Amino acid sequence: MRNLPPLTPMALIGLVGVAAFIVLAAFAPWFAPHPVSEVVGGVWDAPSADALLGTDNIGRDLFSRLVWGARITFVIAALSTAIAFLIGVSLGFYAAVRRGWIDQILSRLNDLMMAIPTLIFALVVLAVLPKNMLVLVLVMATLEATRVFRVSRAIAADLVGLDYVEVARLRGESWSWIIVREILPNALSPLLAELGLRFAFAILFLSTLSFLGLGVQPPIADWGSLVKENKDGLLFGIFAALIPGAAIAALVICVNLVVDWILRKTTSLKGARRNG
Amino acid sequence: MGGPPLADGIDTEIQAMSPLPAQKTSGNSLWSLLVKRLLLGLLLLWAVSLVIFAGTQILPGDVATSMLGQQATPEAVASIRKELGLEQPAPIRYVKWLGAAVTGDFGRSYSNRQDIAKSIAPRLKNTLLLAAMAAVIAVPLSILLGILSVLYNGTWVDRTIGLVTLSAISLPEFFAGYLLIAYFSVAHFWLPSSATVSDAMPIGQRLVVMLLPCLTLVLAVLGHMMRMTRAALLNVMASPYIETALLKGLPWWRIVWKHALPNALSPIINVVALNLAYLIVGVVVVEVIFVYPGMGQYLVDHVAKRDVPVVQAAGLVFAAVYILLNIVADMVSVLANPRLRHPR
Numbered sequence: 249m250r251n252l253p254p255l256t257p258m259a260l261i262g263l264v265g266v267a268a269f270i271v272l273a274a275f276a277p278w279f280a281p282h283p284v285s286e287v288v289g290g291v292w293d294a295p296s297a298d299a300l301l302g303t304d305n306i307g308r309d310l311f312s313r314l315v316w317g318a319r320i321t322f323v324i325a326a327l328s329t330a331i332a333f334l335i336g337v338s339l340g341f342y343a344a345v346r347r348g349w350i351d352q353i354l355s356r357l358n359d360l361m362m363a364i365p366t367l368i369f370a371l372v373v374l375a376v377l378p379k380n381m382l383v384l385v386l387v388m389a390t391l392e393a394t395r396v397f398r399v400s401r402a403i404a405a406d407l408v409g410l411d412y413v414e415v416a417r418l419r420g421e422s423w424s425w426i427i428v429r430e431i432l433p434n435a436l437s438p439l440l441a442e443l444g445l446r447f448a449f450a451i452l453f454l455s456t457l458s459f460l461g462l463g464v465q466p467p468i469a470d471w472g473s474l475v476k477e478n479k480d481g482l483l484f485g486i487f488a489a490l491i492p493g494a495a496i497a498a499l500v501i502c503v504n505l506v507v508d509w510i511l512r513k514t515t516s517l518k519g520a521r522r523n524g
Numbered sequence: 525m526g527g528p529p530l531a532d533g534i535d536t537e538i539q540a541m542s543p544l545p546a547q548k549t550s551g552n553s554l555w556s557l558l559v560k561r562l563l564l565g566l567l568l569l570w571a572v573s574l575v576i577f578a579g580t581q582i583l584p585g586d587v588a589t590s591m592l593g594q595q596a597t598p599e600a601v602a603s604i605r606k607e608l609g610l611e612q613p614a615p616i617r618y619v620k621w622l623g624a625a626v627t628g629d630f631g632r633s634y635s636n637r638q639d640i641a642k643s644i645a646p647r648l649k650n651t652l653l654l655a656a657m658a659a660v661i662a663v664p665l666s667i668l669l670g671i672l673s674v675l676y677n678g679t680w681v682d683r684t685i686g687l688v689t690l691s692a693i694s695l696p697e698f699f700a701g702y703l704l705i706a707y708f709s710v711a712h713f714w715l716p717s718s719a720t721v722s723d724a725m726p727i728g729q730r731l732v733v734m735l736l737p738c739l740t741l742v743l744a745v746l747g748h749m750m751r752m753t754r755a756a757l758l759n760v761m762a763s764p765y766i767e768t769a770l771l772k773g774l775p776w777w778r779i780v781w782k783h784a785l786p787n788a789l790s791p792i793i794n795v796v797a798l799n800l801a802y803l804i805v806g807v808v809v810v811e812v813i814f815v816y817p818g819m820g821q822y823l824v825d826h827v828a829k830r831d832v833p834v835v836q837a838a839g840l841v842f843a844a845v846y847i848l849l850n851i852v853a854d855m856v857s858v859l860a861n862p863r864l865r866h867p868r
Binding site for chain 1: 571572575576580581690691693694695696697698699702703705706709710717804805808809812823824826827828830831832835836839842846
């Protein structure tokens with residue numbers, strides 16, 4: 249991580265965007281002019297000095313709801329990504345280091361989970377489980393962990409073959425020592441890029457679930473719920489639903505810009521034969 | 525089994541995905557490979573059916589109470605349990621369910637009492653039609669863009685394509701869909717905002733109605749496909765024989781077209797297969813946005829109603845379609861790359 253590529257303008261835009269989002273989510277009470285569910289005007293009022301982005305489908309301030317929603321979106325996406333990494337990386341490294349039947353069992357189980365498209369899997373499970381935030385976080389984390397497992401196992405499998413790991417093994421170090429001291433430090437940079445991608449994906453996934461009405465449940469609202477609440481206005485020429493949608497898109501673009509920047513180091517080795 | 529590769533748009537995963545698992549083939553005929561792949565697919569499908577069943581039946585939370593809500597009377601719960609056969613142990617229920625499902629009998633929907641198989645058939649047709657229409661547009665377009673961006677690697681063409689596709693990846697499907705509606709249906713009255721099709725509709729009108737959902741779906745998969753095509757091509761461009769061709773003085777387009785592309789064909793086919801997952805996920809959301817009567821809308825509606833039999837059936841159908849498409853992609857990529865017929 250010490251040798252990140254030099255900052256590009258695009259990467260800077262991405263970093264600033266992500267930082268702004270985190271600040272917005274962290275200091276929501278300071279930024280939001282109104283409480284989340286306070287009715288401040290009529291249905292779908294035009295933007296005014298009081299309601300910067302207009303009002304929503306039952307007259308609440310859209311800007312305030314957007315700010316509060318940032319917090320929900322961020323907390324759920326970040327929590328599920330963190331849990332997914334905890335599970336995925338440790339199991340992935342474990343499988344790669346232990347090899348043999350442990351690897352076989354874990355990998356085949358993972359293949360099985362990945363044989364069902366993510367959203368379909370989530371929908372099937374959410375049909376039965378209670379609809380609350382904890383369940384949502386755990387379902388998202390489990391599904392993402394399969395992808396993290398695959399990537400971290402591939403990274404670790406490459407590293408395990410290298411001489412210094414072999415040396416540690418011959419020296420009689422335990423597998424846990426090898427994972428923490430030899431594999432992890434050398435896998436950090438690709439894992440960091442993966443973390444960004446997973447976070448972006450978690451935001452999209454959460455928004456999609458909420459948009460379908462199966463994610464965050466009212467009265468709490470994330471950005472996807474805001475789109476769902478206001479979508480009916482679209483046909484009357486009221487574009488309130490597009491604002492939270494644009495916010496999601498902007499945030500994901502920013503995260504992707506940062507990821508592209510981190511990945512540049514590895515991809516620029518290939519195909520950079522021609523300048524021009 | 526290598527399992528069908530499924531990623532969420534990771535360029536790095538290109539290296540990790542193996543087109544076919546290394547398996548010992550006695551005769552190297554395509555047929556034996558095809559049969560093996562089909563059998564593996566069936567095995568996988570069976571395992572998936574187990575997962576889906578377990579996911580809806582064994583997870584904490586009783587199906588009957590979750591269907592009725594918290595304030596259900598004990599009698600109502602008991603009658604549902606009986607109707608769903610819940611008083612039997614789970615393994616027996618699973619065997620019964622699977623046995624009926626193989627013969628095309630998914631039982632009756634809990635919420636509206638309709639035969640599930642009968643409701644699924646026309647919806648599946650609609651969904652496949654929409655997905656196929658999107659694929660026909662998206663696949664050639666994204667491969668073309670991928671080749672263009674490698675041809676003009678590092679120039680403004682490459683950067684523009686890169687930026688546009690990055691944005692396309694980042695747009696949630698519903699945002700892309702509503703943007704299209706806002707422009708084509710609300711601002712101008714060019715295309716209808718809802719895609720309620722029926723069999724009685726003449727084919728021309730049907731295609732017009734499906735245009736917006738199709739475009740949304742294309743937007744959803746285009747970026748991933750293009751970026752991964754580009755990565756696969758660039759991977760090949762790093763080979764020594766490309767350098768030889770370059771040093772021998774061949775023109776750049778000829779190197780890309782004649783030397784790189786044939787060798788990148790198999791990874792590109794894999795890229796297309798990987799993105800079938802986006803197509804399937806995308807189709808669910810797109811159908812909800814445009815009120816298109818397909819499998820996705822059917823599934824989402826019944827998840828909200830907690831109609832477990834329907835959810836199981838729809839989930840199984842989606843998984844089956846996905847596994848089948850992956851097998852097809854595998855076979856096509858073997859056809860495109862004879863080296864895969866002789867596993868190391």
